[in-house]
Amino acid sequence: MTTTGVELGDLLADVNDATKLLQRSKTVPQQVIGLIDSFETVLGATDPYLAAALWPAALRAQKALRHDNIEQQRRDVRIALEQFRQALRDVVDNQPYSEDAAIRDVLARTVETVSVPQKTVAELLGVSVRQLQRWLGADGPDPAADDAARIRVVGQVVNQLRHSFTGPGTVAWFYRRHPVLKKPPIELLDDPLRYPQLLGAATAARAMTA
Secondary structure: OOOOHHHHHHHHHHHHHHHHHHHHOOOOOHHHHHHHHHHHHHHHOOOHHHHOOOHHHHHHHHHHOOOOOHHHHHHHHHHHHHHHHHHHHHHHHHHHHOOOOOHHHHHHHHHHHHOOOHHHHHHHHOOOHHHHHHHHOOOOOOOOHHHHHHHHHHHHHHHHHOOOOOHHHHHHHHHOOOOOOOOOHHHHHHOHHHHHHHHHHHHHHHHHOO
């Protein structure tokens, strides 16, 4: 049985509670130890692609529990648990934009989030306003493969940036030269092989303001 998005959301709530509990305690509470011990079971039932982002921090937390020094144990567990919390938060937040999500739902959610004129959204997606309107229509067609891939990655990027910028600000981010990407992010939207870099840049922008 595969862990669902709802269950990952429940796990995130537990991790948030454990993080707060650990902040108030001078040692690692048994509740936190039990939660960390459960990571292996939960991640073993999670989609491997999603779990890959969580395993490093989960293993780091388990390793931290083996410290004999109580202060060092608490410190290292706090660091690892926070890394796990941030990675899990990103996974949960991105569920509505995952490959399993209907592409028209992804598009509608993205349009609502950026809250800019349709012409601006159409330009970002590389289509005409009329095409965008057809997709958004109640009986409209589903975007084709390449268009769908672009819509999904734009949605994922917007979902990350909305924590750092306003709707129009997220759109503006695509047009500014990025110091790591060495070019405006919108130029990467024509190459699906660059999508992981694009999403990584957006995730990093969110992490800077977390």
